[in-house]
Amino acid sequence: MAPQRFHEQFHHIQRSLPDVPLTMGPDDSAGLLYEKGVVLVRDGEEARFVEDAVRTHFTATAGLVPDHVRRMGPQAGRTGVTRIRVGDPAEGEDTVPHALRAVREAEGRRGRRLAGRNHVVHIAVNACPGDEPVPVARTGPANPAAAEGSYDPATAVGVLVVDTGLVHDHLSYPLLAHTSGDAQLTETDGDGVLHQYVGHGTFIAGILAAVAPNTDITVRGTLEDAGAVLESDFAGKLFEAVDRDGWPDIISLSAGAASEDTDGLIGLDAFMRELSAQRTLLVAAAGNNGSDIPFWPAAYAALPEYADTVLSVGALRTDGESEACFSNHGPWVRVHAPGERLTSALTGFTGPVPYVYQHSSYDSCRFGADYACTCQYPRHTGVLSEGRESTGAKPDQVMFDGLAQWSGTSFATPVAAGLVAARMTAYGERDPRTAGARLLAATTDRAQVRGAHVPALFPPTWRPVPVVVPALPA
Structure with a gap:
């Protein structure tokens, strides 16, 4: 099955x-x-x-x-x-x-x-994962790689990541030297195996730090509980994060909820009104359902009253020419950025740790894509997969020793947030919303998404990889 x-x-x-x-x-x-x-x-x-x-x-x-x-x-x-x-x-x-x-x-x-x-409300790999992480040797390069530039505490751009917490050894990864915040509550089970989605917030922080070295990144573990929280509680958790740290320049949020409502989530009304009155730019993931159903709060970007407040981000595949198969899409997605098989820190470098896959790969793309997407490769069998018990298939286990490849709009989001921060540093801009608008206005790059040519953002240090089209069976 x-x-x-x-x-x-x-x-x-x-x-x-x-x-x-x-x-x-x-x-x-x-x-x-x-x-x-x-x-x-x-x-x-x-x-x-x-x-x-x-x-x-x-x-x-x-x-x-x-x-x-x-x-x-x-x-x-x-x-x-x-x-x-x-x-x-x-x-x-x-x-x-x-x-x-x-x-x-x-x-x-x-x-x-x-x-x-x-x-x-769930992290954007939670209710419908783009994929699960794949180990990369600790000697392998990050992608995007670290940009040129230095850290200056007097001018560093403040970025708040609302996600899962930081793994205990994150400071062993050099790019995270200026990252602080909440520790991941529980990293492993009783057998020492990584829980699902551990390292998600750390991975995001690593991408941000690579794209924009002059940033003060704070990671709050707001979404520790399987990356999921009820809408009725979500705004309160967002308020707690900004009240604790103050309103940052940028919030990087790789979470949301799909809803057919066209005016947002009632549970976020109060937070969105207060956000609008601040100078903070919310950069939010479009979600991984392969759907045009709005994913909130990213979809607030399409509402006139929030057009300058929210930047919604979809994911591009490895060559940057088209959307990743899992990426949500539609007129409410303002920009796309690389989000397939990015490489960043999953753990620090203090030793290998095992992970057991939760989901099995597919025989073909579950969204109908015709390239070698993350639905199919690498091949593995997962614990949660329906029908596994009847076949007796054993879940696959891997070892993580620092770096990983991971896919999702979760990770396209910090790429875009980092590029806004990098522009603020490069041009001495203090208003993140102005910097975001100017970044979009200045980009001439385009990608093809569902037949439309849409704005795309590419870090200078990101390395595109040609896509592979599987051969048809004889």
Whole structure:
């Protein structure tokens, strides 16, 4: 049976959030993942209105009981949202779609969306991985390689990475000498094997430091819990990060949630308003679902009020000429950058550590691409793969000794963030949003994405690799 990574990861995430009933839908391929039986609303008058509207609708609808409709209290902090229970999650049917239909007519009268799903926000390799890391010898070169330039604490650009924490030996990697932040909570299991996604934040920091040496990088382990958090809690965690460190020049965020809503995530309203009032530029990953369904907060880049605040980044394949097979796409993706098989630090250099693959490779690209993409190569069998038990296939294990190759819009994002920071240093620009706009305006590079020629950003030290097209069977 072909491995279905989204389904495999759904069960993995559910185990990491055992007290939160989750569900997928309505189209699994779109990557929608949310809390079952709960809608998210703004606290106050709108919450009371939605609660009454849903209860009235359920009373008039055969087969749906209004007894479970109740507010679950406002979230802590200043996020300004609350959850409303709209059904019993122990029952088989998910009542969220019914509840959302109940408020659609009222939304037309109010002039804005009043309720939405409580999505799971996840790092952009979590619910649908671009791939898993592949070992590279510690003597191998990084790609992108370290750019020329020196670190000056007086002029260094401040970059906040909101992700998983830093591995314990990250300072053994020379490029991370000016990186600080949270330590990864747990790196290995009882057998000394790396947990899934350990090193994700470290890998991102290594790319940033390579592209932009004159940066002060802070990595916050906001997404340690399998890289997943409920939308209702996400803004609070973002506020905690910026309150702790102050608003940086740039936030590099390789996380988000797929949603068919066209005006963003209700749970991020308060954070996005405060972000807009700052000078910080949010550089956000477009996601790895191979879809044009908006992935938030990256998709805020397409809303006029946030056009100068958010830079959304898709991933290019190894030759830089076209999109990577897994990359989300659409008019809401502002720019693309290399994001397939980049090389950076996964651990420090203090010794090898084993990793067991979680997902099996595919016989052909799961997104229909016709080149030797990361879906197919290298070949391996993973722990979570559906049908593995019936075949008796043993999961593959590798050893990491410093560097790795890894793919995803997660890693195209720090490439773009680093290029904005590098421009700020090169031109003495102090406003990151102006620097981002000028960087895009100055680029003449283009890539072909779904038949369109779109802006592309390439670090001078990035090495393109020709793609290989598999031979057709005889």
